[in-house]
Amino acid sequence: MLKAEIFVYLKKSISDPPGIAVLNSLKSLGFDNVEKVRMGKYIVVYLNENDIEKAKEQVKLMCEKLLCNPVMEEYKFNISEE
């Protein structure tokens, strides 16, 4: 079994209202040195697969077909043995 950890996040040029909301909340809690916050999705996919190269190809397709909106988002992932 392989475990893919996928990180989907907004492109830098896209504004991030949830991130701004969290930034303001952190500041109000006294975390004054917080400069910026960006919110994204952390998706863990468990694959019944042993070949890491095959798994990489599949995860790329999953991101392109479903998990990531290419207009506004980018993604990165890592794959490890579960």
Place this chain on the structure above:
Amino acid sequence: MLKAEIFVYLKKSISDPPGIAVLNSLKSLGFDNVEKVRMGKYIVVYLNENDIEKAKEQVKLMCEKLLCNPVMEEYKFNISEE
């Protein structure tokens, strides 16, 4: 400037309807070897801080005070130079 990547995710014992929805969508797209999907939050916090140990303590506090619901969620993070 330091960059904290924070991963907030449901405890194993908690059911994950969004994860089940994504699992079913992936299956319908032909990804038959997907066993399980868990959805979580990927939060990137930029800190005007140079001391990594201090930053770690601050991020822990951020998670405990705001970013993570201890009843249902767990978190992990890593800190790197931006």
